Amino acid sequence: MERRNVIEVQDLIKRYNGTTAVDGISFTVKEGEIFSMVGPNGAGKTTTVEILEGLKTPTSGHSSVFEHDVNKEGHKIKEKIGVMPQDFNTFDRLKAKENIKLMADLYGNKNVEDIIEMVGIKEFEDKKFSDLSGGMKTKVGICMALVSDADLIFLDEPTTGLDPHARREIWKIIENLKKEGKTVFLTTHYMEEVEKLSDRVAMIIDGKIKIIDSVKNLIDEHGGGVKVIVDDHQKAIELIKENADEVFETKDGYITGIFDSKNEARSTISKLFQLDCEVEVKEAGMEDVFIRLTGGKIDEEGELVWRKYILYL
């Protein structure tokens, strides 16, 4: 059964004095999925999200959330969504729980304890918000998004600036949201995050969507196959040369074979494992997809680095 669209965006354009932040994008988000918008800083992710949340007025185009027009029924939308804005902040000197309770009051919801339990912030619920670490603040922000009791949650770069451990914790929470049947609209510039969480991905750059598809389809079609790397072993090199679609030697003497077909790669790998040699298999990931489609890579800070400046691909 085809799931219904909770968000529909058509030809959305947003211009700020002279610059075009969002340049005619169209997409839909389906009920129950984790939809990611990935792109470098300034690509238009936050502008798009904030238009859908009713925080910004679009220049043109038609957008709706739960069939409510963002231009006309912003207030109805706000009641039906949960939001964590980019660079999320709240009352500094209120305790974590006080902030969550305030938000619950604004949504007319009484159920705070379950959410605190689920997100796992019980141990620091009585700490002042300003005394919390980045990861803890993000968790409070997620609680404040969830007290809306909404079926659609917007998380705008929830893991930016967090350490790997905190990032993984947030991923777990987001995965749980999906299990509870919530639809999640996520923005990020971390490819690993996209791969780990999303059902479908929109790649956005310079205000335009390059491509939208499921993670699996994107990697299969644009990832560039499987890389098999072996050390200096005569038999292994022969096997690679016979079966791979492309073979090259890396600087440190390793031989890399690229397989367009996964099945071909699989049978070669099983043969290689019977030999006494080092084998490394690298599956293509979203990063490869992004590089192939945009010609660039997003660094840790979210800035776009063009391919010609990338030293090691």
Next chain:
Amino acid sequence: MEKVYSLSVALTKNWLRSKFGVFFSFLFPVVLLLMFMALFGEGGPVEDMEHAPIDHYLPGLIATFVMVNGILGVTINITEYKRNGTLKRLVASPLRKRDWVLANVAQQTLLAVVMTGVMILIAIILFDAQVHNAIYSLAFIFVGAIAFCTVGMVLGGLLKDSEAASGVGNAIAFPMMFLSGAFVPFEMMPDYLQTVARFLPLYYFYTGLQEVMVLENPGGAVTGFLVIGIFAIFFVVLAITTTKWKDM
């Protein structure tokens, strides 16, 4: 109304827990009072045989404090919520713009009245100030606090950052302070400035308060009360209509 209440409580707690902020907020009216008494305690530029200097100056000091607190304090406070992202999260919730304005006005007015109360108490204890018509005076201070806090809400709702807020706030608050007659005796000002003063809300607040508190002439404060009351209503409406709730 429930939302306004919850938000007012949150705003108040958040304010009260800034020890530094609370200390200096209470210090300001007290220092203002002590400074004035040190300067003019033995008699100021105006010959007022009937009233002690403290009684003569207290209404002006109260009015000035309430005005500065509203136009500078509230404005900076609001722009700070805007800058640090707290407001954005609230705007993304179902909270109405109207409720945001009302919650802030409620909280700020209450604080202004409490701080004024402390100032009056110190004036009574240290300088034996005579405060007449206590209830009427309190009501008048209350309405004045609403009026000037909403001016702060209008400015805070329109301005982007606290730099702009303190610039614009100062530009309005200080000329008004000197022109209204609250500090500089009205009689010493040239005619055209006296005319200007009559267009300033602070003039009505200060003179009305003087009539009630010092001159024991509540009837003389009716005009002032009406002007400040209308001013308060006008600025509440203006704050609700002009506050930016989108595209900030």
